[in-house]
Amino acid sequence: MTALLTPDTAVEEPIPPHRRGRRRRPWSPTRWVVVVVCAAIAVSTIYPFVFMAFTSLKTSRDYVDNKLGLPIPPTFENFVTALTGNLGVSFVNSVITVGAGTILTVILGCMGGFAFAFLRFPFRAGLLRLIMIIMVLPVTVLIPPIFKVILDLGLVNTYPGLILLYVGLSIPAGVYMMATFFMAVPKELVESARIDGASPFRVFFNIAVPLARPAFITLGTFTFLGLWNELLFALLIMSSPEQRTLPVAITLLRQSVQNPTLVQDAIISAGLLMSAALPFLLFILFNRQITQGMVAGALK
Numbered sequence: 001m002t003a004l005l006t007p008d009t010a011v012e013e014p015i016p017p018h019r020r021g022r023r024r025r026p027w028s029p030t031r032w033v034v035v036v037v038c039a040a041i042a043v044s045t046i047y048p049f050v051f052m053a054f055t056s057l058k059t060s061r062d063y064v065d066n067k068l069g070l071p072i073p074p075t076f077e078n079f080v081t082a083l084t085g086n087l088g089v090s091f092v093n094s095v096i097t098v099g100a101g102t103i104l105t106v107i108l109g110c111m112g113g114f115a116f117a118f119l120r121f122p123f124r125a126g127l128l129r130l131i132m133i134i135m136v137l138p139v140t141v142l143i144p145p146i147f148k149v150i151l152d153l154g155l156v157n158t159y160p161g162l163i164l165l166y167v168g169l170s171i172p173a174g175v176y177m178m179a180t181f182f183m184a185v186p187k188e189l190v191e192s193a194r195i196d197g198a199s200p201f202r203v204f205f206n207i208a209v210p211l212a213r214p215a216f217i218t219l220g221t222f223t224f225l226g227l228w229n230e231l232l233f234a235l236l237i238m239s240s241p242e243q244r245t246l247p248v249a250i251t252l253l254r255q256s257v258q259n260p261t262l263v264q265d266a267i268i269s270a271g272l273l274m275s276a277a278l279p280f281l282l283f284i285l286f287n288r289q290i291t292q293g294m295v296a297g298a299l300k
Contacts, residue, residue: 049276056269063266078270086241087271090249093238095278096159097245098227101166105174106220108167113178114208118190119200128179134172142169143236150237157240165233170223181215182208217286225279246275 027035055063056078057071082088115121116128146165155161185208193203209216234245244252250271253264 052269052272055266056273058266060264060266078266079274081267082270082274086244086249087246087253087267087274089242090244090246091274093159093243094228094246094275097162097166097234098224100159100163101170101227102220102224104163104167105170105223106216108171109174109178109219110209110212110216111204112171112175113180113182114204116175116179117182117185118203118208128176131172131176135176139169139232143232146233147236155237157238157243159243162234162237162245165237166227166230169233170227174219174223177219178212178215181212185211221282221286224282228275228279246271250275 051068054069054071055067057074057076059075059077062069062071083091116124146168150156150161150165153161155164189207190203193207198206229247230245231247231251235248235251238244238248250268253268253271
């Protein structure tokens, strides 16, 4: 005869794992310090953009009266002033020069990297080392010879002059980056294509280019960002107000103010937002490809 289980001896049902309460361990002082430091870095990074956005939506009088307050009511007058003035022309100049310089850098960098990775020619290793040396040279050392060449060619205050200058400054890093990427491509792919009778141009367009798409986007993005924020050579080559790029125009904006007592920070903030909008949009559109290219370059 089966004995009945008393309440004291009854078997308790096991509690499902998902219903068991998890005891959270208290945060250690080290973790608190890390969280506070990361939060401070995040706030210090985001605050300038928030302040700049609020300032651009205020009138000059509202900004003088309350610099830290909210833009109530917001106004887009500063953006209209910036676009209809020199900043609008400078924005177009930057798009033309930086865009053309980036496209040429990606194309020539890809071709040069492919040549260093897959073609055999004299002094190949020495030339690649020379490119690395050029990459670490201070930019200021190149100012006198570059300006003399641009001046002798009659390309001062012209789009081709600044575009060629940008390409020359960006090519070494572009060639080296693409060369390191192509060197990691399995040699069997190229050898099998050559055995089938493919020419170097066909190997380049049918094999190398499709494989290097993440590297293209990464190189193009970083080249664009570097040239978009470039100030020194743009100020040196484009001295005419109609040919200035956006960083130069924003830097010289205060000098064009007739009344120095009138604060122009609202218009300057609008120009800075215009300058940051295009790189930000570029990063949003190609975020995944940029990450893939950076990871691929790190692993290879």
